[in-house]
Structures are given as C-alpha cells and as structure tokens.
Amino acid sequence: MNHLLEIKDLSVAYGDVQALWDVSAHVDEGTVVSVVGANGAGKSTLMRAISGLLEPLSGDILFRGETLVGVPAQEITARGISHVPEGRGLFTQLTVQENLELGAYLAHVRPHFAASLDHVFTLFPKLKERRGQKAGSLSGGEQQMLAIGRALIARPKLLILDEPSLGLSPLVVRQMFELIARLHDEGVTLLLVEQNIRQALKAADRAYVLQTGHVAMQGEAAALLENPQVQKTYMGALD
Amino acid sequence: MTREKRIIGLSAIIVAALALLPFVPGAADSYLFFLLYLFFLYTIIGQAWNLVAGYTGQISLGQHAFFGLGAYTAALVWSRGLFGAEHVYYFDPLTLIASGLVAAAFALVIGFPLLSKLRGDYFALGTLGFGEIVRVAFVKGGSYTGGPFGIVLPSSLYESLRPHYWLGLGLAAGLTLLIFWIRRSSLGLALVAIRDDEMAASSNGVNVLKYKLVAFALGAFFTGMAGCLQAYYLFHVSPEGFLNLNWTLYPILIAVIGGSGTVLGPVIGALAVTVVFSYANIFFPELHPIFSGLAIILVMLFMPNGIMRLRFRGRA
Numbered sequence: 001m002n003h004l005l006e007i008k009d010l011s012v013a014y015g016d017v018q019a020l021w022d023v024s025a026h027v028d029e030g031t032v033v034s035v036v037g038a039n040g041a042g043k044s045t046l047m048r049a050i051s052g053l054l055e056p057l058s059g060d061i062l063f064r065g066e067t068l069v070g071v072p073a074q075e076i077t078a079r080g081i082s083h084v085p086e087g088r089g090l091f092t093q094l095t096v097q098e099n100l101e102l103g104a105y106l107a108h109v110r111p112h113f114a115a116s117l118d119h120v121f122t123l124f125p126k127l128k129e130r131r132g133q134k135a136g137s138l139s140g141g142e143q144q145m146l147a148i149g150r151a152l153i154a155r156p157k158l159l160i161l162d163e164p165s166l167g168l169s170p171l172v173v174r175q176m177f178e179l180i181a182r183l184h185d186e187g188v189t190l191l192l193v194e195q196n197i198r199q200a201l202k203a204a205d206r207a208y209v210l211q212t213g214h215v216a217m218q219g220e221a222a223a224l225l226e227n228p229q230v231q232k233t234y235m236g237a238l239d
Numbered sequence: 240m241t242r243e244k245r246i247i248g249l250s251a252i253i254v255a256a257l258a259l260l261p262f263v264p265g266a267a268d269s270y271l272f273f274l275l276y277l278f279f280l281y282t283i284i285g286q287a288w289n290l291v292a293g294y295t296g297q298i299s300l301g302q303h304a305f306f307g308l309g310a311y312t313a314a315l316v317w318s319r320g321l322f323g324a325e326h327v328y329y330f331d332p333l334t335l336i337a338s339g340l341v342a343a344a345f346a347l348v349i350g351f352p353l354l355s356k357l358r359g360d361y362f363a364l365g366t367l368g369f370g371e372i373v374r375v376a377f378v379k380g381g382s383y384t385g386g387p388f389g390i391v392l393p394s395s396l397y398e399s400l401r402p403h404y405w406l407g408l409g410l411a412a413g414l415t416l417l418i419f420w421i422r423r424s425s426l427g428l429a430l431v432a433i434r435d436d437e438m439a440a441s442s443n444g445v446n447v448l449k450y451k452l453v454a455f456a457l458g459a460f461f462t463g464m465a466g467c468l469q470a471y472y473l474f475h476v477s478p479e480g481f482l483n484l485n486w487t488l489y490p491i492l493i494a495v496i497g498g499s500g501t502v503l504g505p506v507i508g509a510l511a512v513t514v515v516f517s518y519a520n521i522f523f524p525e526l527h528p529i530f531s532g533l534a535i536i537l538v539m540l541f542m543p544n545g546i547m548r549l550r551f552r553g554r555a
Binding site for chain 1: 425436438440445
C-alpha cells in the first residue's frame with residue numbers, strides 16, 4: 001500500500017548539531033499519527049524537515065510518491081501540506097481576517113476561499129466575531145484556533161500540528177483534542193506533535209515515540225498507550 | 240470606512256491644490272516653492288524606504304546607491320550620448336524611466352544574493368557595503384564618471400522650478416497612491432506577512448525571496464527616479480552630492496518620524512523634516528544640525544511609533 005507520507009532514514013542537523021538520526025515513519029491517508037517524546041527529542045525538527053523549513057542531511061521524504069527534499073517551503077504548501085508551527089506562526093500585526101486570507105495565498109486555493117472561510121467560522125465561531133481584530137490581541141486559545149483555521153483554509157491533504165496544546169489552560173486543551181477528533185471524523189489526515197502524551201495517543205491511530213533523535217518505539221497508538229515502558233517513562237506510572 | 244474616504248478626499252484636494260499652485264503669479268519664485276519641491280523629493284525617498292523596510296521589514300542602508308545610480312544615469316545619458324547624440328536628457332521621459340530601471344536592475348542583481356542569504360542586521364550591513372562599492376566605483380570611474388568631481392550638466396536648459404515641482408509632486412503622490420493600493424492587494428498582504436514572520440509566510444505559500452525582491456526593486460526604482468529629478472535641479476552629479484550616506488539616512492528619518500509601515504507616515508515625516516531642517520537652517524544656521532538632531536530625539540522619545548500612529552494610541 002502506498003503511504004501518503006513516507007519518511008525514509010532521515011537525518012537532520014540544526015547548524016552543526018545533529019537532531020535526527022535515520023528516522024523512518026509513515027502516515028496513511030485519513031489517519032491521525034502522533035509523534036511524541038520529551039523536550040529536545042527532535043519532534044519539531046522532523047516537522048520542519050517535512051514542511052521544507054530545514055534541509056535534511058540524508059534520507060528521503062516522499063509525499064504522494066514524490067520527494068520533498070530540496071523543494072522550497074511554499075511549494076510544499078502548494079502540494080498540500082500545511083504546517084501549524086510551534087508558537088503558532090501568526091501574523092500578530094495583521095487582523096484575524098487577513099491571517100485567514102494568507103491561508104488562501106496559493107492561487108489554486110483562492111477560488112475556494114469563501115467556502116473554506118465559512119467552514120472555519122463554523123468550527124471556530126469566536127474567530128468570526130473577532131475577524132477585524134489584530135491577531136496579537138487574541139487569547140492563547142483563540143490564537144491557536146486561528147493558526148489551525150488558517151491552515152485549514154488551504155484544504156491541506158496533510159495537516160501538521162506542532163504542540164497545539166502548548167501553554168493552554170486544561171479546558172482549552174480539551175477543546176483542542178475535541179477539535180482534533182472532529183477533524184479526524186471529517187477525514188483530515190493529521191500529523192500531531194505533542195508532549196501531552198496520553199492525550200496524543202488517545203487521539204491517534206498510530207504513533208511514534210522519539211528519543212534523542214531516534215525512533216524509540218512505534219505502532220498502534222492504543223497499543224503504545226498500554227505499553228508499560230511508555231507508561232513508566234512518559235506518564236509517570238509506578239511499577 | 241467613512242473616515243478613510245474622508246482622508247482620501249482630503250488628500251486628493253490637497254494634491255490638486257498643490258498641482259495648481261505654480262499658476263499663482265509669483266508663487267514659483269518664492270522660497271516656499273523650493274521647500275515644497277524638497278518636500279516632494281523627501282516624500283519619494285521616504286516612501287520608497289517605507290515600502291522596503293516599513294512594509295516588508297528589510298532594513299536597507301543602500302538607498303543612496305540607488306539615488307546616485309539614478310542621477311548618474313541621467314548624467315551619462317547626456318555626457319556619453321547614450322540615447323544618441325541629439326538626445327536631450329532634461330525632463331526626458333525615457334531618461335527618467337531609464338534612471339529608475341538602472342537602479343532597480345542593480346537592486347535585483349545585489350538583492351538576489353543578499354536577500355536569499357542575509358536577514359535582519361546582516362542584510363542591512365550588506366546593503367551598506369553595496370552602497371560603498373557603488374560610491375567608490377564612481378569616484379574611481381576616471382573620465383567616464385568624472386571621478387570625485389562628477390559630471391556637470393548643461394544648466395542653460397533651466398527656465399524655472401515648475402517642472403521639477405510637478406514631477407516631484409506627481410512621483411510623490413503616485414508612489415503614495417501605489418503604496419495605498421499595494422497595502423490592499425494580495426501583494427501587500429504578502430509583504431506584511433514577511434515582515435511579521437518570514438517562516439510562517441513561506442509555510443503559507445508566500446514566495447518570500449520573490450516578494451522581498453519585488454519590494455526592494457520597486458523602492459530602488461522610485462529612489463533612482465528621485466535621483467534623476469535632483470540631477471535636473473543641481474546640474475552637477477557628483478559622489479559627494481548624490482552617493483552621500485545622507486540619502487540613506489534621510490529616508491529612514493522621514494519614515495520613522497512619520498510612522499513607518501503606514502501609508503501617510505512618510506508624507507508627514509517628509510513635511511516635518513523639510514520644515515525642521517529648513518527653518519533651523521534659516522534661524523540657527525550654525526546650530527542647525529544640533530537643532531535638527533534634538534528634534535529627532537524628541538520625536539523618538541515621545542512618539543516612538545511615529546507621528547501617524549500617535550492618533551491611534553489607545554485604540555485596538
């Protein structure tokens with residue numbers, strides 16, 4: 001079976017510091033895949049390599065059978081990968097509406113803008129109320145919604161969410177995971193990076209556990225959730 | 240929106256009134272007329288920098304190179320007969336466009352390596368280096384560029400300051416209108432997105448390098464034409480007069496004082512700089528630089544975001 005996204009023996013460095021060694025992974029269409037691990041495990045590095053913000057040292061990234069290595073970031077977006085980066089990457093000086101318009105920057109997306117905008121406003125009614133407001137004036141949860149909404153405008157074939165729950169209150173975190181479940185039901189393919197491992201595994205079909213730049217474990221998310229080693233290392237379970 | 244329409248209407252009336260001013264008997268001979276010409280010139284270079292730095296976030300310290308390249312283009316068109324021996328350079332549309340295009344071409348050639356490799360302060364230093372290279376190249380240009388002395392143009396063509404005034408007004412108003420339009424277009428959205436967060440812009444499908452180059456070249460194009468206009472006024476194009484670092488510092492001052500990243504900020508800034516510099520020069524000729532410097536410090540202390548943004552303080 002052909003995977004939507006396939007990562008083969010990927011090694012990536014940040015300047016002189018290597019952050020990923022021979023990572024292999026795949027994402028199938030319509031599934032939610034979580035990448036979990038401690039701080040500095042290389043999760044965000046992996047996402048940045050996929051969306052073209054970092055150039056790999058070696059290995060390959062295939063999206064619908066074509067390589068993404070050496071392809072500029074804006075071209076990768078055009079091919080259907082939207083990345084909501086850690087820290088959201090919002091344009092704080094622009095209004096909510098303008099941020100969403102930027103989500104429709106690509107020529108092939110623009111004709112669908114009105115319909116996509118309606119969809120995003122249905123998912124996030126708050127954004128509709130605040131469309132004229134500067135993005136920087138929104139609360140943390142609203143900013144995260146705006147970042148995800150902007151990514152959805154482009155109708156991506158693969159949506160990458162990097163730490164969407166970071167710095168949000170428990171109630172908003174719960175809403176965030178409800179949203180992920182809803183997107184999953186709508187058939188959106190999701191690659192989710194999380195430190196909140198229990199939640200991330202519950203939301204996912206498959207998962208990868210990264211440890212200091214290597215894939216330490218992988219498999220069905222439900223099985224990993226029951227895995228005693230995962231429970232011990234990442235969820236603080238007692239022996 | 241009505242407030243915006245009122246501003247547009249008011250601006251149109253002011254531009255129309257300024258355009259008719261030269262027909263008032265005696266107006267063209269007054270000192271105020273010269274100050275208005277200077278105000279237009281400052282508006283053009285301030286707006287050009289505003290487009291590159293205020294909207295796109297790329298601090299260029301090489302604007303004097305583009306100003307000089309524009310002026311030298313006009314001078315060389317005449318001295319070398321670049322457009323044929325019979326060709327007149329003075330207020331010639333072809334020469335004017337050529338001076339803008341030469342500056343823009345240099346901006347593309349130097350902008351490609353600088354903008355693709357350097358960010359922030361490093362880009363600024365790179366453009367400063369480029370400016371120096373251009374200056375030295377013209378100083379060492381021998382008989383072709385006239386060396387340190389430059390090229391003297393035939394001033395017998397001069398009749399009055401009216402054509403300079405109209406051309407300056409046209410370019411200043413045209414560029415301001417262009418920036419107003421750009422801010423509302425998808426091009427403007429891309430530029431501001433790049434300024435806010437380059438990485439996020441590219442991951443939304445914005446070709447960052449392309450749009451930075453567009454802004455840089457467009458800024459150079461208008462700065463080059465401003466250089467050509469000033470050459471029509473001075474009739475002496477020299478490294479001292481045109482490749483002087485002042486032509487990079489003035490636009491920065493003008494845009495920052497007025498409010499960079501706003502449509503009318505550089506217009507207000509150009510007005511303020513013209514008034515302060517000129518009147519300080521009249522009333523305190525010896526103290527002029529001190530007085531002007533003091534005015535700049537005061538503006539920055541009490542209006543750090545520029546005069547334009549002062550009115551919006553407290554609003555969302």
